[in-house]
Amino acid sequence: MEAGQAKVIPFTNNRLSGRSLLIWRIAQTLVWFVGLFIFFNLFFNPTLGLLLFWNILIPVAPALLVLATGLWRNICPLATTQLMPRHFNLSLKKKMPVSLQAKLQLISVVVLFFLVPLRHAIFNTDGLATAILLMVLSTIAVTMGFIYDWKSGWCSTLCPVHPVERLYGSAAIFSFPNAHCENCVNCSIPCPDSTPNFHPGLSKKTSWHSWSGWLIAGGLPGFVWAWFHVPDQHGIGSISELISIYQIPFLGLVVSLFLFNLIKTVFTKIPEKKLILFFAAAAVSIYYWYRLPALFGFGNFDKDGVLISLVGVIPEWPITVITTITTLFFFWWLLIRKPPANSWLIRPAYLMRQVASKKSS
Ligand code: SF4
Numbered sequence: 001m002e003a004g005q006a007k008v009i010p011f012t013n014n015r016l017s018g019r020s021l022l023i024w025r026i027a028q029t030l031v032w033f034v035g036l037f038i039f040f041n042l043f044f045n046p047t048l049g050l051l052l053f054w055n056i057l058i059p060v061a062p063a064l065l066v067l068a069t070g071l072w073r074n075i076c077p078l079a080t081t082q083l084m085p086r087h088f089n090l091s092l093k094k095k096m097p098v099s100l101q102a103k104l105q106l107i108s109v110v111v112l113f114f115l116v117p118l119r120h121a122i123f124n125t126d127g128l129a130t131a132i133l134l135m136v137l138s139t140i141a142v143t144m145g146f147i148y149d150w151k152s153g154w155c156s157t158l159c160p161v162h163p164v165e166r167l168y169g170s171a172a173i174f175s176f177p178n179a180h181c182e183n184c185v186n187c188s189i190p191c192p193d194s195t196p197n198f199h200p201g202l203s204k205k206t207s208w209h210s211w212s213g214w215l216i217a218g219g220l221p222g223f224v225w226a227w228f229h230v231p232d233q234h235g236i237g238s239i240s241e242l243i244s245i246y247q248i249p250f251l252g253l254v255v256s257l258f259l260f261n262l263i264k265t266v267f268t269k270i271p272e273k274k275l276i277l278f279f280a281a282a283a284v285s286i287y288y289w290y291r292l293p294a295l296f297g298f299g300n301f302d303k304d305g306v307l308i309s310l311v312g313v314i315p316e317w318p319i320t321v322i323t324t325i326t327t328l329f330f331f332w333w334l335l336i337r338k339p340p341a342n343s344w345l346i347r348p349a350y351l352m353r354q355v356a357s358k359k360s361s
Contacts, residue, residue, distance in 0.1 A: 027075050027179075062168060067333075071176055073155065105162070166199065167216050178346055194344075222256025298311065
């Protein structure tokens with residue numbers, strides 16, 4: 001061995017191989033092509049592209065993140081794209097410092113809160129704009145994949161969906177095998193994929209971690225509630241229109257954060273984890289409380305976010321029954337049930353690196 005060369009000792013446990021690996025690769029490829037199909041439709045057939053993206057894929061996502069976060073982490077087409085440089089050994093595999101990971105996680109929460117209101121003004125009704133947004137996100141993700149090891153550059157830091165995964169994913173139904181990381185190199189600390197019952201209050205290594213955890217857990221329910229009280233509009237014609245799409249969601253965000261702090265201060269005996277899970281259950285329940293009726297034409301604004309209108313075909317009460325059931329379910333699943341100690345994914349065996357002595361061995 002040459003001087004200074006790293007001696008690599010891989011362990012083989014928990015590493016996908018053979019048939020299981022093939023099945024996951026097929027699933028990743030299929031979902032990647034579905035993503036590509038939606039992407040091209042956003043460009044060339046925006047009516048279908050917008051329907052598939054905003055009215056089918058996105059409404060399914062929160063429930064998937066609650067029940068099987070790891071499944072989404074394994075098959076997300078953007079993750080598959082982002083990790084291609086690593087899979088094809090083209091990444092520099094840099095180790096990201098923990099403080100930078102925490103800062104990027106905070107940025108991802110802020111980006112989420114700034115992007116989502118823009119749906120009302122631009123993305124919900126403009127296929128080209130949504131496609132460009134996906135292109136920009138993919139470019140940043142892949143660039144980070146060329147620089148940083150495994151998921152540290154995007155999936156566990158900068159991705160704007162990741163804060164929602166962290167909030168909703170504390171009670172996953174299974175620990176799926178990790179279909180991306182071949183061996184664990186400890187790229188993300190703590191690794192959200194491999195830590196059982198992960199939630200945003202778990203990591204407080206730096207104040208950046210605490211800020212991002214507080215912002216997403218405390219702020220999301222009010223933000224979601226308020227977001228559903230803003231109608232879609234076509235474009236932004238003036239500063240006052242721009243302000244109008246942000247002011248109600250941001251007011252909801254602030255009120256929600258205030259309530260979170262108030263409960264934490266007054267009811268000091270409530271463990272912080274319980275409070276976070278209560279807010280997580282509230283956020284996802286509020287989402288479906290408004291989104292399910294809207295999908296079938298019974299929303300606050302009858303033309304916004306409709307998948308198929310059932311107005312005049314069925315009465316509204318069956319939808320109300322379903323939203324009541326989903327609300328009870330999410331509170332039971334996240335808050336009342338004692339979940340098994342599942343992580344989103346099973347950590348693959350560590351890749352141990354020992355730097356050899358400067359002298360030749
Ligand atoms: S399992 Fe290991 S290599 Fe994969 S994302 Fe987690 S810390 Fe990084």
